[in-house]
Amino acid sequence: MVEDEIREYLRRLCAQMRKNYAETLRVYQIHVGQEHALCQLWMEEGITQLELSQRMEIEPPTATNMLRKLEEYGWVYRKRDPQDGRVSRVYLTDEGRALQKPVQDVWKQQQEKLLDGISSEEKLILRRLMRQMMNNLEDTDD
Numbered sequence: 501m502v503e504d505e506i507r508e509y510l511r512r513l514c515a516q517m518r519k520n521y522a523e524t525l526r527v528y529q530i531h532v533g534q535e536h537a538l539c540q541l542w543m544e545e546g547i548t549q550l551e552l553s554q555r556m557e558i559e560p561p562t563a564t565n566m567l568r569k570l571e572e573y574g575w576v577y578r579k580r581d582p583q584d585g586r587v588s589r590v591y592l593t594d595e596g597r598a599l600q601k602p603v604q605d606v607w608k609q610q611q612e613k614l615l616d617g618i619s620s621e622e623k624l625i626l627r628r629l630m631r632q633m634m635n636n637l638e639d640t641d642d
Contacts, residue, residue: 517614524606528599529573531593535603537566540575546589549578575599
């Protein structure tokens, strides 16, 4: 039965997580997905738009549209690369940097909610199983 298939549980889990994140991030006027762009910049500012799209595993036009919104909010700015004027590098504003702690708190709260009632041993098994599933899907020898 479809309802008992793991892929269906994963689909429903992802949908519910996205809904929960959307509701929680709304307090900061952040849309789901935008926090991942900010996270990449919290880890390393000055990356190119192309690098950002690759790290987020999204298409470059999607990253461009997202960055346009983040610029409108005043959280990031783009600057032409001095060595190659065709390339834009992305940087955080002070306001963008200030979102790091609140967003990380949201991630932590949501993960705690997700994993409530699951033991440490079960979490280790879950991580291992999820890593194996990702490896299975990334295997391109099929």
